[in-house]
Amino acid sequence: xxxxxxxxxxxxxxxxxxxxxxxxxxxxxxxxxxxxxxxxxxxxxxxxxxxxxxxxxxxxxxxxxxxxxxxxxxxxxxxxxxxxxxxxxxxxxxxxxxxxxxxxxxxxxxxxxxxxxxxxxxxxxxxxxxxxxxxxxxxxxxxxxxxxxxxxxx
Amino acid sequence: xxxxxxxxxxxxxxxxxxxxxxxxxxxxxxxxxxxxxxxxxxxxxxxxxxxxxxxxxxxxxxxxxxxxxxxxxxxxxxxxxxxxxxxxxxxxxxxxxxxxxxxxxxxxxxxxxxxxxxxxxxxxxxxxxxxxxxxxxxxxxxxxxxxxxxxxxxxxxxxxxxxxxxxxxxxxxxxxxxxxxxxxxxxxxxxxxxxxxxxxxxxxxxxxxxxxxxxxxxxxxxxxxxxxxxxxxxxxxxxxxxxxxxxxxxxxxxxxxxxxxxxxxxxxxxxxxxxxxxxxxxxxxxxxxxxxxxxxxxxxxxxxxxxxxxxxxxxxxxxxxxxxxxxxxxxxxxxxxxxxxxxxxxxxxxxxxxxxxxxxxxxxxxxxxxxx
Amino acid sequence: xxxxxxxxxxxxxxxxxxxxxxxxxxxxxxxxxxxxxxxxxxxxxxxxxxxxxxxxxxxxxxxxxxxxxxxxxxxxxxxxxxxxxxxxxxxxxxxxxxxxxxxxxxxxxxxxxxxxxxxxxxxxxxxxxxxxxxxxxxxxxxxxxxxxxxxxxxxxxxxxxxxxxxxxxxxx
Numbered sequence: 001x002x003x004x005x006x007x008x009x010x011x012x013x014x015x016x017x018x019x020x021x022x023x024x025x026x027x028x029x030x031x032x033x034x035x036x037x038x039x040x041x042x043x044x045x046x047x048x049x050x051x052x053x054x055x056x057x058x059x060x061x062x063x064x065x066x067x068x069x070x071x072x073x074x075x076x077x078x079x080x081x082x083x084x085x086x087x088x089x090x091x092x093x094x095x096x097x098x099x100x101x102x103x104x105x106x107x108x109x110x111x112x113x114x115x116x117x118x119x120x121x122x123x124x125x126x127x128x129x130x131x132x133x134x135x136x137x138x139x140x141x142x143x144x145x146x147x148x149x150x151x152x153x154x
Numbered sequence: 155x156x157x158x159x160x161x162x163x164x165x166x167x168x169x170x171x172x173x174x175x176x177x178x179x180x181x182x183x184x185x186x187x188x189x190x191x192x193x194x195x196x197x198x199x200x201x202x203x204x205x206x207x208x209x210x211x212x213x214x215x216x217x218x219x220x221x222x223x224x225x226x227x228x229x230x231x232x233x234x235x236x237x238x239x240x241x242x243x244x245x246x247x248x249x250x251x252x253x254x255x256x257x258x259x260x261x262x263x264x265x266x267x268x269x270x271x272x273x274x275x276x277x278x279x280x281x282x283x284x285x286x287x288x289x290x291x292x293x294x295x296x297x298x299x300x301x302x303x304x305x306x307x308x309x310x311x312x313x314x315x316x317x318x319x320x321x322x323x324x325x326x327x328x329x330x331x332x333x334x335x336x337x338x339x340x341x342x343x344x345x346x347x348x349x350x351x352x353x354x355x356x357x358x359x360x361x362x363x364x365x366x367x368x369x370x371x372x373x374x375x376x377x378x379x380x381x382x383x384x385x386x387x388x389x390x391x392x393x394x395x396x397x398x399x400x401x402x403x404x405x406x407x408x409x410x411x412x413x414x415x416x417x418x419x420x421x422x423x424x425x426x427x428x429x430x431x432x433x434x435x436x437x438x439x440x441x442x443x444x445x446x447x448x449x450x451x452x453x454x455x456x457x458x459x460x461x462x463x464x465x466x467x468x469x470x471x472x473x474x475x476x477x478x479x480x481x482x483x484x485x486x487x488x489x490x491x492x493x494x495x496x497x498x499x500x501x502x503x504x505x506x507x508x509x510x511x512x513x514x515x516x517x518x519x520x521x522x523x524x525x526x
Numbered sequence: 527x528x529x530x531x532x533x534x535x536x537x538x539x540x541x542x543x544x545x546x547x548x549x550x551x552x553x554x555x556x557x558x559x560x561x562x563x564x565x566x567x568x569x570x571x572x573x574x575x576x577x578x579x580x581x582x583x584x585x586x587x588x589x590x591x592x593x594x595x596x597x598x599x600x601x602x603x604x605x606x607x608x609x610x611x612x613x614x615x616x617x618x619x620x621x622x623x624x625x626x627x628x629x630x631x632x633x634x635x636x637x638x639x640x641x642x643x644x645x646x647x648x649x650x651x652x653x654x655x656x657x658x659x660x661x662x663x664x665x666x667x668x669x670x671x672x673x674x675x676x677x678x679x680x681x682x683x684x685x686x687x688x689x690x691x692x693x694x695x696x697x698x
Contacts, residue, residue, distance in 0.1 A: 011625055013579045018634075020629045035668070036664075038661070129222060150378055152402055
């Protein structure tokens with residue numbers, strides 16, 4: 001390894017893709033795979049027989065995060081960053097809320113805990129929606145017939 | 155093994171690099187097509203679960219009019235009805251929103267103190283309706299409140315407490331009686347410069363009426379429309395039961411005070427808890443007293459109007475909140491063409507007598523009084 | 527000061543270029559359209575890569591830090607500043623190491639840099655949310671960073687060639 005110490009640098013970049021670069025890429029892929037495996041292991045849970053509550057977080061309508069609230073044992077947080085700032089969701093056993101947000105209105109934070117299917121907390125400036133849905137054992141969205149109400153006027 | 159640049163492979167590499175660079179930049183060009191201006195249109199028209207042959211359900215959740223909306227329909231044409239409803243909301247937003255510069259309302263505001271502005275029949279009707287409710291409520295509801303909303307920072311969310319002189323300066327601009335409407339020419343004029351209209355207090359009610367009308371034209375059995383908390387329902391659910399609509403607890407907005415069983419109604423609630431800011435320990439709400447130019451100091455925390463007419467529900471929910479409990483009950487007694495639920499600052503609930511059999515509290519220890 | 531005004535001016539120009547590139551990339555890919563937050567092309571890494579080879583370690587560190595500071599000063603929030611500086615410095619460190627081992631071409635250095643940038647950001651995210659669950663973004667972002675790393679290198683090469691052709695010896 002030749003390190004010529006001059007003022008400035010004598011490191012001339014190589015332009016041709018070679019074996020070592022492939023090794024770097026492979027290493028990155030391996031790290032990604034290892035992380036994926038680790039995540040899969042830590043979140044793998046058996047499918048419950050009855051329907052459970054799930055929290056779904058969407059940004060501009062696209063789902064970015066989901067959590068099975070029945071499986072949450074210790075407090076779980078998720079942070080979403082949009083161009084205007086970020087928003088953190090906190091999930092605990094059976095409930096979820098927007099813990100903090102950079103938005104000016106703070107309506108999402110003031111909404112408080114969501115504890116039953118159909119409830120939502122919305123951050124308008126960030127176009128983030130946190131909602132709770134009821135999911136049955138097949139994973140499809142169950143019509144929660146025991147819901148106490150269909151809609152809430154506010 | 156060392157990587158050396160050889161002359162032959164350098165030429166090949168050069169071609170490859172140019173190709174890559176071209177590809178990347180054309181990707182930039184194509185990606186520019188994704189820049190759609192604010193029609194934040196992620197209409198996640200999600201589940202279409204069907205059980206019986208004609209029982210389909212469709213839902214659309216989307217952002218419009220500065221709020222989150224959810225539309226559900228049950229029946230054969232559910233998906234088509236929901237799509238049409240969503241399109242109708244976007245159309246109305248383009249006409250009515252003060253924030254979209256191309257909207258008719260923005261044009262009217264821009265011409266204040268100058269010329270009358272010709273508008274569509276729809277916009278004219280909604281302004282005319284607003285004026286008639288201003289008249290009925292003696293100005294408790296007033297769509298010319300926009301300049302006051304601006305100085306308090308509710309328009310752009312840059313909240314501030316204006317000085318008394320600022321308030322005095324804009325107060326003369328708040329006067330629904332000055333709006334000039336010409337029914338034959340379909341024009342609206344704001345004669346004094348600086349006057350501005352904000353249909354925020356009536357737009358959602360009007361929109362929900364329009365959306366209902368659109369949806370009723372489809373072959374569906376029932377629908378639930380929630381435009382940012384303004385709920386409208388018609389038809390009965392799949393099991394034949396009425397819709398259950400909860401009323402938010404203004405003191406604890408993540409919970410509710412009671413449930414109303416109903417159909418073919420709009421339930422529209424106004425309360426200070428929806429939008430407010432706190433400065434120096436004082437809470438300033440977004441509902442303004444048009445006579446004073448300051449947030450209204452009402453003995454009510456929320457007003458919910460139950461009626462078949464969304465415009466009525468929206469405008470009266472604001473007006474009755476401004477009036478306070480006694481005048482609100484007096485107004486109801488004088489008109490009786492709607493039902494209402496009032497929550498006072500002491501946590502008591504008052505409801506008009508026709509809701510006796512349809513409205514029930516979640517917490518039976520709370521005080522509920524029906525008034526005649 | 528052992529660095530001349532001439533050198534420092536060139537570094538400033540590169541810093542400005544880096545800022546411009548990051549703003550431009552926001553125009554084409556507003557972060558809300560992308561499925562995963564934090565997924566970005568990272569065009570300003572072109573500048574980091576070039577500076578490493580043209581000017582050396584110290585100027586590049588300066589450029590990265592000043593770029594992050596200016597973005598923060600002009601309307602950024604603390605969290606995004608921490609994200610960008612953590613990612614940027616970790617990427618710089620990794621790229622510096624790989625650059626010194628002359629066996630890696632620009633592609634390898636750039637991919638390693640992108641990956642390190644991602645790792646840095648995820649680590650900060652884990653620190654902020656105090657949960658390891660944030661690592662769930664790592665696999666996708668790492669794979670994306672391979673692609674963006676290659677793209678960045680591909681874009682840097684013509685620029686490097688052009689600069690050294692016009693100013694032979696500028697790298698010394």
